[in-house]
Amino acid sequence: MAGTGPALAGRGLHKRFQIKGVAAPVRALDDVSLEVPAGTLTALVGPDGAGKTTLLRLAAGLMRADEGALQVLGIDVAKDPQAVQDRISYMPQRFGLYEDLSVQENLDLYADLHGVGRAARQARYARLMEMTDLGRFTARPAGKLSGGMKQKLGLACTLVRSPALLLLDEPTVGVDPLSRRELWQIVQQLVDEEHLSVIVSTAYLDEAERCAQVFVLHGGKLIARGSPGEIRDNARDLCFVATPPRGTAPRTLQARLLDAPASIIDAVPQGGEVRFIRRPHAPAGALDALLAGAPAQPVAARLEDGFMVLLRAQQAAPGEHPQPATQPVAADTAEVVIQVKDLVRKFGDFTAVASTSFDVRRGEIFGLLGPNGAGKTTTFRMLCGLLPASSGFLQVAGVNLRTARAQARARIGYVSQKFALYGNLTVAENLQFFGGAYGLRGDRLQDRIRTVLRQFDLVGQEGATSGQLPGGFKQRLAMATGLLHEPEILFLDEPTSGTDPLARREFWRRITALAASGVTVIITTHFMEEAEYCDRIVIQDAGKLLAIGTPREVRVQAGSAADSRLSMEDAFIDIVRHAREAGQRSTPPARDRAPATPLRGASA
Structure with missing residues (x-):
């Protein structure tokens, strides 16, 4: 049995x-040594494939x-994995809920x-239902739960x-804020009240801020360890916030x-401004030229800033990351390419999207933003032509989706939330x-394949089996x-779910160039x-449109004109929360409801 030593x-x-199609074996872990104290919350962070x-x-x-050598709770895990498994709980990225069974089942x-x-589980169930707030839904099939509720049920099952x-x-991958x-x-609560040892891997650096200790992995190597404050120190005195000129x-x-x-x-981007980390010896003149008059103020470093400094230091040299292979064009930005009016989608008696x-x-x-189960995915699927609307007007790329969905789909691109390509085919075959x-x-296809391979930094991966690639690839x-x-139109359904900050920066640089x-x-x-x-963004919940406007207008709606940096x-x-509380206080008849909540302070 384990004593009072480290948890790991x-x-x-x-x-x-x-990996099939790749000559050299992938080094998933390369001479990693670490120790995790018992009774603490510890984070593993790093880019995809770390x-x-x-x-x-x-x-x-x-x-x-x-x-x-690896010891878990004082047990040599290689010699006696069952003894370790008897004393731990593990929740993988895709936890296996049985969707046809109820929460209780x-x-x-x-x-x-x-x-x-029987006696132990009843006491444990009461505790878990209280923590997860799932007590009201014990008879509901797991498949009918929202994404956030499924994750809470998965955690509860892990902790029975x-x-x-x-x-x-x-x-928390795929879970709303x-x-x-x-x-x-x-x-x-588990750490504080039950003194549970928890090790969590996460792509959210604000989550890692909550932990007592953070281990940073890159390319299978452990490149840093320490408290969140110690990781932040890598970016000390290097962080600034710049305010773009009006209209930029x-x-x-x-x-x-x-x-x-x-x-x-x-x-x-952050709160209508741009948070940036300068290189320690960057020439002042070069920085001034980049800012082009945008005022910049120093700010305290965050864990994510220290993380980015560490990751950039692992790159061969500044300037070697690929640049987007698209060029700006003079587009008619007033041209409306998607029109949605009084859109409704019902599943039986349930209204998923309301007017x-x-x-x-x-x-x-x-x-399109909203909590899990808000109706945004249903809206998204109707816009893509993957799901017919129950009523209302919907036109995409000049085509009425109620009457000509196939014609519209030929003019759009779609990237689903889950990897939807053929995992047994290579990159080139897909x-x-x-x-x-x-x-x-013919030549047109080969030219486009060469272009996108360069554009998305996939050159050299053509023979790799796509299902075995790291998430970022x-x-x-x-x-x-x-x-x-x-x-003409690209639909992206949670495309960066589970990806690290470095991959998200590269992804959005490409999206900015596409726009x-x-x-x-x-x-x-x-x-x-x-x-x-x-x-602009839309926030939906319970099928209703709660807010629409620029990010600043939506921040103002949540607070006040003076609170636009929220x-x-x-x-x-x-x-x-405001909309849910208002809905609980009173639910007016449908004919009296406005189609969308007006923006408070939008004229400020």
Whole structure:
């Protein structure tokens, strides 16, 4: 049995995988040594393919290291994985709920699997239902739960027994900000009240800020460890916030800064401004030229800033990351390419989308935001022509989707939330297949394949089996496939879900370039920082449109004209909670309801 030692101790860990089509084996872990104290909350962070999931799977006894030693709760996991599995709980990225079973039946099944006795499980159930607020839904099929509720049920099933160590692999991927906060409150409560040891991998650096210790992985190597404050110190005195001139979108200034890696380490839109990290010895004149008169003020470093400094230091040299292969064009930004009027979608007696109206202009980046189960995915699928509307008017690229969905689909590109390509085909085979499906042939197809391979930095990966690629490469391949036929409108359904900040920067630099070239982009996302890239956003909940406007207008709606620097996450949560509280106080007859909540303070 384990004593009072560390929850996990690894020394010289190596793990390699052979991927079909790639000559050299992938080093998932390369001489990693670490120690995690018991009773603490610890984060594993790093870009896609860094080795986070591999390390968790080693700790769970699901695979063995090629070299090195690993002890979990004082047990040699290689010698006795079952003894470790008897004392830990592990929640993988895709936790296996049984969607046809009810919430209660899922809990009972996992309690049976873990041998939890009748008396013990009843007390445990009461505690879990209180923490997750799922007590009202025990009879509901798991498949009918929202994404956030499914994650909470997955966590509850993982905890039907009281483990000594909890391993969580990106538990909040695909979860809206409101549910994400609730999940973290549950985890923190477990650490504070039950003194549970928790190791979590996460793509959200604000989540890692909550942890006592952070391990930063890159390319299978451990490149940094320490408290959040110690990781932040890597960016001390290097962080600034610049205010773009009126009429200049924050993403435009951000793109200019990112395209000067000799002077800038990182840049990201934030609250209508641009937060950036300068290189320590960047010439003042070069920085002034990049800002072009935009005033900049120093700000305190965040964990994400320190993380980005560490990751950029791993790159070979400034300026080697690929530049977008699109050129700005003079697009008619007043041209309406999507018209939505009184759009309704019902499933039986349930109204998923209720009387929604908006339009989208050419070259615009338009965001659909909302909690899990809000109706945004239904709206999105109707816009793509994948789902017919129950009533209302819907026109995309000049085509009425009620009467000619196939014609409209030929003019749009689509990247789904889940990897939807053929995992058993190589990168090149997927591009060949989908290019043919889009009607591309001969030299034209080969030219487009060469272009997107360069554009999405996939050169050298052509022979790799796509299903075995790291998440970031899968996302790039999905984007490349969706843009093969050069569509007028690109639909992106949570395309950066689970990707790290570095991959998100590269992704949005490409999207900014596409919009500048005249492509209209419709995107759903749970990363609220990504709403700052949008020209306009819609927030939906319970099928209703709660807010529509520029990011600044939506922040103003959540607070006041003086509060337009409110973070988009806080604004989102404020708007959704306000609408839900108002709905609980009174529910007027449908004929008396406005089609959308007007923007408070939008004229300010």
